[in-house]
Amino acid sequence: MNAKVEHSGGNSPADRVKLWLAGLVVVAGIVGFYYFANQWPVAVRAIGLVVAFVLAIVVGAGTHSGRALREYIAESQFELRKVVWPTREETVRTTGVIIVVVIIISIVLGLIDLLLKVVVMDWLLKLGQ
Template sequence: MNTKAEQSRGTSAGDIGKLVLAGLVLVAGIVAYSWYDNDGSVPQSVLVLGVIAAIVAALAIAAFTAPGRRVKGFVAESQFELRKVVWPTRDETVKTTAVIILVVVVLSLLLGLIDLILKSVVLDWLLKLGS
């Protein structure tokens, strides 16, 4: 767990302006794709590259805001925590998977047997007693 104290600071006007600009760049890329796709004068690959460029530009603009820096910090801390994870070996994974498959098969056979017994009890014995 992170021991740093969380600071709640408001978003400044400059950051809001940058985020709005990033949104406008993204919307402009999508609108341009839609506009020129209907026209048919621009190849599809150029349109897709334009949208990708708009996404990259919007992310780059947003990265220079306080929320963008917080996201970058979060991603960096997540990568640091992922390095601490002890992943199972291939042998452990195969053995665990085999045990799970075996348990599923055994439980489904047991549930099928219980269903068969209950069906025979209800249909053969109880319903015949009532008639």
């Protein structure tokens, strides 16, 4: 990410009010969705719920935390552009190697399990009889 060093003063009282309001809008949307279950169809209630979530996001985006989140997402997208993604051939080859290794390890673990079963069930338990 960016090597910026900032001292964050945290959320101001107005930001805290906005975050509480956003949370209240979300809770109201969820309560309304279930409260009106018998009066309104599901589609209308779902639209109301989506509107409540969008409104909460809009209110929350205006806070210090919201701005910090937007900045984080923007910097993450910038960093993703720097990633060198493997080609299709490299991906297929790597996947094939992983599948072969998993099969080999599965066989080895199965043989160890079989050996332990023979030792414990057939050898040790018969000694005690």
